[in-house]
Amino acid sequence: MPELPEVEIIRRGLEKKLINHTIQSVQRHRINLRQSIPITLETCLANTRIIKFNRRGKYILMELSNGLTVLFHLGMSGKIIVQPSGSGYEKQKHEHLTILTYEGECLQFIDPRRFGIIDLFPTNTTHNLLKMMGPEPLPDTGINVSSHQAILCDYLHEKFKLKKQSIKNTMLDQRVIAGLGNIYVCESLFLAGISPFQSACELKRQEILLLIQSIQSILLKAIESGGSSMRDYVHSNGEKGYFQMQWNVYGKEGELCNYCLQKGRKTVIKRAVQAGRSSFYCEICQK
Ligand SMILES: [Zn+2]
The missing domain is CATH 1.10.8.50 (Helicase, Ruva Protein; domain 3)
Structure with missing residues (x-):
């Protein structure tokens, strides 16, 4: 199971590849993982800009310009791949979500065992799964x-x-x-x-x-x-x-x-x- 360092590395990779990209389309390939993937994901994400990637514990939070945040958890076997959406892009086995950006990148959420989570919540609220969570073991950047x-x-x-x-x-x-x-x-x-x-x-x-x-x-x-x-x-x-x-x-x-x-x-x-x-x-x- 990916732990904090693995998730932090993924967060940094996503930030490097996708920050300020505008989402062109979202495809949900199944309706549920550990819990259901919101049906509104496809409409809510289209034509919004990705402004930030945060991490809380083992969760990745993709903050959007429309006031919503997408929450990802990789469960036992999940991974997120970003690759150019041009001629080389192919849907992977066990790919449950695909996000294409106008800038030509493709985010793929892949999870063979399906213990992962994809959810959507307003950025100015705290997601239920994060409410009870203890403090981060590492200090934020700039903190003594x-x-x-x-x-x-x-x-x-x-x-x-x-x-x-x-x-x-x-x-x-x-x-x-x-x-x-x-x-x-x-x-x-x-x-x-x-x-x-x-x-x-x-x-x-x-x-x-x-x-x-x-x-x-x-x-x-x-x-x-x-x-x-x-x-x-x-x-x-x-x-x-x-x-x-x-x-x-x-x-x-x-x-x-x-x-x-x-x-x-x-x-x-x-x-x-x-x-x-x-x-x-x-x-x-x-x-
Ligand atoms: Zn010893």
Whole structure:
């Protein structure tokens, strides 16, 4: 499932290719994904200009000049491709929405498993799916990093106090913090030296601050390394879904922990299932 960095890379790709384009036509190829695709999409979007692409958690928000915003969620297997609408354009398998612009680009929303969402809402309102969402883990451009970390830390400290469940499951809850999925939660907990089984309410402020710093460093690294694979999402029809990141624990069950190795210890990375999702961890590095 695409997580925050993947979605942010897609957002940047869309911005680069489609900003200020005017929509010529919209074709809805099916009536529903996880929920129904609005029937008004085709008429509401025609002849409007795309003025902005925002991201909130794992959602992409395409803001239009007519006061409406299109919400996209990629679900489990969705992707968005942008390519010239000239002679090379071909409808793809599992393509559920096509948007053509007068400037000659074609946006294709493709989702084989159909867990994605396409919706439309007034820009000056908050979409229902975004109402309960926790804060973004990364600061907006221009915001001071350490003051953002301090504010987020205060917020999470308060929020965690009420959570007796594990920190792993707490961080996956989009109402607590936005945009994180299994991979980045496993890796952030490893980097912060926190066990996935630790109760969220037991974490001290200093540990939460370290966790925030770990989350931010991994997300930023992933976004940076994703720049080169952006074409896989928005310029071509490539199948590759994830960046070539080097993980410390994710998917490494049975392998030796590199941090332990550097200290002369041979510790095997373990896997456990929490709330139906795999947690990967080193029981020496994470307490
Ligand atoms: Zn270790």
